[in-house]
Amino acid sequence: MDLIVCIKRVPQTAEAEVRVDSSGKDIVKDRLTFDMNEADTYALEAAILLKEKFGGTITAISLGVADAEDTLRIALAKGADSAVRIKAEDFGELDGFKTAALLKEVIKDIKFDAIFTGCMATDDSYYQVGPVLAEMLGVPHATLVSKVEVSEEKVRVNRELEGGLIEHLEMSLPAVFAVQTGINEPRYASLIAIRRAAGKEIKILGKEDIPVETKTNSTLEELFVPPVGKRAEILTGSADEVAARTAGIIKEKGLI
Amino acid sequence: MANILAVVEHRQGAVRDITYELLTFGRKLAEKTDGKLTGVLLGHNVDNLTDNLKKHVHRLIVADHDVFKDFNGDVYQQALADIIKKENPFLTLIGNTAFGIDFCPSLATHLGVPFTTDCIDAEIADSGIRVTRQLYDGKMDTHMKLSESPSYMLTMRSGTCPAEEGNLSAEMQKIESPITTQPSYKKFIEYIEAAVGDVDITKADVLVGVGRGIKEQANLSMVEDFAKAIGGVVACSRPIVDANWLPKDRQVGSSGKTVKPKLYIAVGISGAFQHIAGMKNADTIIAINKDSNAPIFNEADYGIVDDLFKVLPALKSKIMELKK
Numbered sequence: 206m207d208l209i210v211c212i213k214r215v216p217q218t219a220e221a222e223v224r225v226d227s228s229g230k231d232i233v234k235d236r237l238t239f240d241m242n243e244a245d246t247y248a249l250e251a252a253i254l255l256k257e258k259f260g261g262t263i264t265a266i267s268l269g270v271a272d273a274e275d276t277l278r279i280a281l282a283k284g285a286d287s288a289v290r291i292k293a294e295d296f297g298e299l300d301g302f303k304t305a306a307l308l309k310e311v312i313k314d315i316k317f318d319a320i321f322t323g324c325m326a327t328d329d330s331y332y333q334v335g336p337v338l339a340e341m342l343g344v345p346h347a348t349l350v351s352k353v354e355v356s357e358e359k360v361r362v363n364r365e366l367e368g369g370l371i372e373h374l375e376m377s378l379p380a381v382f383a384v385q386t387g388i389n390e391p392r393y394a395s396l397i398a399i400r401r402a403a404g405k406e407i408k409i410l411g412k413e414d415i416p417v418e419t420k421t422n423s424t425l426e427e428l429f430v431p432p433v434g435k436r437a438e439i440l441t442g443s444a445d446e447v448a449a450r451t452a453g454i455i456k457e458k459g460l461i
Numbered sequence: 462m463a464n465i466l467a468v469v470e471h472r473q474g475a476v477r478d479i480t481y482e483l484l485t486f487g488r489k490l491a492e493k494t495d496g497k498l499t500g501v502l503l504g505h506n507v508d509n510l511t512d513n514l515k516k517h518v519h520r521l522i523v524a525d526h527d528v529f530k531d532f533n534g535d536v537y538q539q540a541l542a543d544i545i546k547k548e549n550p551f552l553t554l555i556g557n558t559a560f561g562i563d564f565c566p567s568l569a570t571h572l573g574v575p576f577t578t579d580c581i582d583a584e585i586a587d588s589g590i591r592v593t594r595q596l597y598d599g600k601m602d603t604h605m606k607l608s609e610s611p612s613y614m615l616t617m618r619s620g621t622c623p624a625e626e627g628n629l630s631a632e633m634q635k636i637e638s639p640i641t642t643q644p645s646y647k648k649f650i651e652y653i654e655a656a657v658g659d660v661d662i663t664k665a666d667v668l669v670g671v672g673r674g675i676k677e678q679a680n681l682s683m684v685e686d687f688a689k690a691i692g693g694v695v696a697c698s699r700p701i702v703d704a705n706w707l708p709k710d711r712q713v714g715s716s717g718k719t720v721k722p723k724l725y726i727a728v729g730i731s732g733a734f735q736h737i738a739g740m741k742n743a744d745t746i747i748a749i750n751k752d753s754n755a756p757i758f759n760e761a762d763y764g765i766v767d768d769l770f771k772v773l774p775a776l777k778s779k780i781m782e783l784k785k
């Protein structure tokens with residue numbers, strides 16, 4: 206099976222301080238660490254598992270600046286056979302729609318049975334790129350995918366709905382699967398594999414290679430810190446003092 | 462005059478809450494410009510759903526066909542493409558749910574309509590649409606303007622626009638279903654209910670919710686100990702289940718359980734809206750997180766900004782003292 210995985214390199218913001226930069230339209234990125242988007246690690250693993258079962262190739266594609274190549278090398282180390290970076294710096298403002306359009310321009314020339322994306326990127330939370338890419342390529346898709354099981358000419362697909370309910374579908378290939386986190390156990394790349402991947406070539410495509418007009422659906426006007434509604438009463442002091450206050454509050458509520 | 466279309470989301474015989482949020486939001490937006498709100502209900506044997514829906518819209522379009530008996534995103538996409546082409550709404554509203562995101566992005570792309578997803582607010586501005594969205598784990602908001610067009614499509618995050626009582630009485634328009642068979646390349650087979658485990662977190666008075674801040678599976682025993690001391694049950698955020706550290710039935714949030722305990726103690730949980738959706742109705746929420754900017758502190762009643770590995774043992778011993 207020939208498989209494609211779309212991978213985004215994103216800043217890790219869950220535990221970091223996030224500030225607006227001087228343009229007002231982006232965040233200050235110099236002190237943030239970056240890594241493969243969480244759902245994409247599961248998308249990649251899903252592709253590797255299929256390749257292990259059926260043979261074939263995996264192409265990892267990322268639209269990003271030069272650093273995205275580090276993330277693509279991790280994909281190569283884990284089991285991707287080739288990697289492509291589309292130079293984000295060549296294409297100006299992006300949104301989910303334009304990202305999908307650029308990915309499509311590259312993917313349309315590659316033979317594939319399935320494309321795996323994450324269900325959502327944690328930086329922009331679009332939930333768009335997989336299904337838009339599918340529509341542009343003219344193939345079916347499923348989002349929030351929690352299982353892809355391929356057998357002779359039939360693919361069993363589970364989607365995860367609210368409350369943990371599962372929607373079980375049957376699909377045919379080629380198709381795009383936008384996968385949810387937790388659907389497998391993403392492997393770690395071994396040191397040897399990482400060293401080997403360091404020498405592999407990554408194909409880099411820019412404006413001259415993708416000479417089409419792609420448009421965004423939307424323009425970012427400003428970024429701002431979310432207004433705080435109800436803010437918690439923050440208990441301060443030493444760990445001991447805070448613990449005593451908290452225990453007191455819990456007792457007052459009649460819970461101990 | 463902005464005419465708005467809203468897609469009714471229902472599953473297993475019941476209209477989902479997001480629908481009434483969308484209809485409330487859509488009606489207000491439409492009425493600001495003397496426009497009308499039209500609801501679209503695709504379903505099979507859904508007459509019992511229409512009475513209440515009619516109170517929330519100016520017009521209700523209903524296509525009743527067994528192809529809509531269960532949800533198939535592709536079937537919705539084809540049917541709605543047809544209806545939207547005929548109706549020509551200024552704006553189509555869809556929930557940013559497992560239902561909506563399976564067809565909105567591809568449907569809008571198919572129609573060539575500018576769209577965006579997971580909006581927490583939207584306004585009609587300079588004859589176009591401006592939305593508010595959240596980025597970077599809920600730590601930033603953004604205003605975005607959609608590219609100028611006669612028609613737009615948005616998905617709205619659930620829980621961002623409270624549903625109000627409806628007082629309209631819509632005319633109902635039954636239409637022929639634009640589609641009558643499921644496509645061979647994407648077929649709905651069945652729904653599979655979530656497995657039930659040995660512990661029901663929805664019944665507990667005290668829940669200790671643990672998140673990725675716990676760092677390692679081995680540290681869970683500390684949380685178990687703490688929960689035992691306070692007479693509570695351990696629940697968790699999604700990454701803990703993704704890592705197989707706790708079973709799915711312990712997960713709180715939009716894709717897990719909705720809980721309403723007397724006390725919810727969030728330990729090392731950032732407070733993503735998908736998690737908040739499952740626990741915001743707890744009577745009292747205490748959050749322990751070392752990041753003072755974590756969104757969980759916007760939802761909690763009390764916050765402790767510190768290392769959970771310091772706070773939990775200290776709190777456990779204070780609770781033990783008070784119990785004596």
Ligand SMILES: Cc1cc2nc3c(=O)[nH]c(=O)nc-3n(C[C@H](O)[C@H](O)[C@H](O)COP(=O)(O)OP(=O)(O)OC[C@H]3O[C@@H](n4cnc5c(N)ncnc54)[C@H](O)[C@@H]3O)c2cc1C
Pocket residue numbers: 219220324325349598671672673674675697698699700701712713714715716717718728729730731732733734735736739749750751752755767768769770
């Ligand atoms: C479709 C969909 C459905 C989802 N459904 C759910 C759902 O049902 N439930 C759910 O929970 N999530 C759900 N998610 C995932 C959600 O978006 C978040 O990724 C998740 O809730 C984050 O979990 P977390 O807070 O444990 O981890 P993180 O966001 O990584 O936060 C970890 C927190 O721990 C803190 N921390 C770290 N170390 C310490 C320490 N030593 N002491 C104190 N604090 C510390 C950090 O400051 C940080 O705030 C869903 C996502 C999608 C896309």
Ligand SMILES: Nc1ncnc2c1ncn2[C@@H]1O[C@H](COP(=O)(O)O)[C@@H](O)[C@H]1O
Pocket residue numbers: 211212213214242244245248266267268269301304321322323324325326327329330331332333334335
């Ligand atoms: N710049 C990008 N390069 C490669 N893949 C991407 C990019 N942006 C998004 N994707 C893919 O699309 C998925 C969903 O992203 P989004 O629609 O932005 O939430 C991600 O998990 C990736 O698999």
